[in-house]
Every structure is written in structure tokens, then in C-alpha cells.
Amino acid sequence: MIKVLVVEDDPQLVRALRINLEARTFEVETASDGKAALRLTFASKPDVIVLDLGLPDIDGVDVIKEVRKTRGVPILVLSARHTSEEKIQALDAGADDYVTKPFSMDELLARLRAAARRGEASAPSPDISVVTTEDFTVDLIAKKVRRGSRSVRLTPTEWHLLEILITNPGRLVSQRKLLLEVWGPTYSEHTNYLRVYMAQLRRKLEADPSHPRYLITEPGMGYRFEG
Template sequence: MTRVLVVEDDPQLVRALRINLQARKFDVESATDGSSALRLAAARKPDVILLDLGLPDMDGIEVIKGVRDWSRVPILVLSARHTSEDKIRALDAGADDYVTKPFSMDELLARLRAAVRRQEAAEPSQETVLVTTEDFTVDLVAKRVRRGGRDVRLTPTEWHLLEILITHPGRLISQRQLLLEVWGPTYGDKTNYLRVYMAQLRRKLEADPAHPRYLITEPGMGYRFEG
């Protein structure tokens, strides 16, 4: 079931969205302010976010930026702001679409479905979920790692960290993004966590952990996976 996070402080609109979304088999959660939205987004990992820009505690643009620090979840802005400048600011911050109020519920639902389809198309297909290197293989569906003909036991945290890196081969993933996505929004500066867990992964996967071939450090910036 597709999980939708509605971030809106108008209770009547939240009720209307909840009724329409649940009738179409969406799982709906809601937040009435930006702080709650950021906490829920990190904890619940929604499949799509519907976001009002006019929130009581912060501008919705800041919510977009906060989510984009660690996630590519589709964000659809719902706003009474009609100017091109507002739309550009939201899109530049990382929003995927912009719907002005008042809006047609049918149009909103069509845009939401389109955003979910785009996200699903961007994810690895079932045919490409086995990552193979000269030293180990990773099955993203079974969540299984094998090296030298044997299963490698990874902790949930080690697995999450490895999964993010290998699904973005060759791409530098910032320290902050990894910390936020694996540990949550209160751990954005705990770079020592990354050093410890990356060392553990290298011991389990690399032929020479001191000179890694696959799990590469970019000093002061982040990490990347080279297949």
C-alpha cells in the first residue's frame, strides 16, 4: 500500500484528502507543522509527500530542503501561492510538482499517481537487483550478501548503509545524507558512526580493508561504491 504523508494545517482539507486517498487504497498520515512533518518523514519513510507551504512553524520550502538532505521521496506542493517565483523556489528546493489551491481532487490524484509511477520506474528492477563484484555478490531483494561461496552476516545498520551505496554506483553520497537516511535527523553530524560502520563493512567485504577496492572514502565529503 502506498504511504502518503499529508503536511497541511487546514483540518478540513486534511479530512478531504484523507477520505479521498483512503478510498483509493492509500495509507495516509498527516502533520500540521513542519517539525512534525520532518519527524514523520524520517520515521515512517512515506512513498510520497503532499506539502502545504504555509505552515505555522516554518516555511514549507525549509521542509523540502530538510527532506532532500536524505531522501528522494516525491514531494507535491499544495499551495495558495500562485506566483512564478514561489513555484520556482519550491522546485529549486527539490519539489517534484506544484499544485495551486483551490485544486481539483481528480487532478491532484492523477499527479500523485504519476509521481509514484516515476519513483517506481527509477528504482532498480527485479532483473537488476543482483550486484556482482569480483569479491562478493549482493542480492537486494533477498537482502543477502555472499563472499567466497558463503553468506556474510550484516547487521541491519550495515545492510542499510551498503544498500544506499551500491544502488548509486559511482556516485558520491555525502556524509550528512548517509547519516540522515540511516540514523535519522538528529545524527547529521555524527561522522564517527560512519567511520565505525564503514570499517566493519570493509572487514567483511574487502580483500584488503586498509586499501578498499569497492567502498571508497572521499575525505571530508562522503563515500561511494565502485563496482
């Protein structure tokens, strides 16, 4: 049974989430503030955390940072904060996904199931050196990409972008994080660079670049690799 820690200070929303999650056989624990959330995270070891950012004692972004110091548990943010800057701040702190209030319960449950699957799949992988999809294979050690029998030539920048995404499978990587890691702090606002290079990667790797299956855009937020 998947254990979910719901961190939310709205009692009505907590009740609705508990009813819906337990009806789908999730085990649910709740915390109404940041301190309780951190205590339960380390004491109960949940499989997924659903986290509101607007907590009464500690800002949710700071909760994410504290959790990320020692634990890789998937964190799904559920918040009324809706600007791109606020979303990117949470993602850069280490959140895996972001759902804006008001939300569809069905969408939240789907994202929660996906986060739980990623948590199970990504727990332990320092030894993985080859990532294989139905359309291409990436050798992280040799830094080579193949589509079927042919080699795909990537520029150093394309490779760096791809490497970041595929080593965070299923995880949303913010635009700012990609820009900082690939181009450096001077280019942290140059999102047009990402659009150009992601389009190039899709042309080289996707069967249908206009409808990507692997290199997914989350508008205004970032990108994710779905293997």
C-alpha cells in the first residue's frame, strides 16, 4: 500500500483528499503545518508527499529544501500560488510536480499515481549507464545516442540538456535549472534558448517531433523526460 503524507492546513480539503485517497487504497497521514510535515517525513517515511506551500509556520518551499537534504521522496505541490516564478521556485527547491488550486481531483490522483511510480522506479540507480526507449538508446558513459542501427550526432549543448532530463526520469526540471546548468547564470532568463534546443532534440529523437512522446513541455514551467 502506498503511503501518502498530505501537508495542508485547510481541514475541508484534507478531509476530501483523505476520502478520495483512502477509497483508492492509499494509506494517508496528514500534517497541518511545516514542522509536523518534517517530523512525519522522517518518522513515517511516506512514499509520496502532497504539499501545500502556504503553511502557517514554515513556507512550503523551505519544507521542500529540508526534505531534499536527506530524502528523495516524490513531492507533489498543491498550491494556490500560480505564477511561473512561484512554480519555478518550488521546482528548483526539489518538487517533482505542481498542481494549482482549484484542481480536478481526477488530475491530482493521476499525477499522484505517476509520482508514486517514479518514486518506486527511481529509488536506486547509480549503476544505470544505458537508457533504452522504443525509439532510441542513450549510453550515458560513452555519451552516444542511437536510433535503431544508426548513430545520432548531438552537439555538446544538446547532450547536456538530454543528460539532465534522462537522469531525472519523469521529474519536471524547471526552465531556470536547465538554463543555469547548461548555459550558466548569465542566461537564466533566456528561455528562447531552451525552445530552440529542445526542438532540435525532438527532431533528432522523436518519431513525431510535433507530438513528442519522450521530451515533454510543461508550459511556463519546464521539461520532463518520460521513458
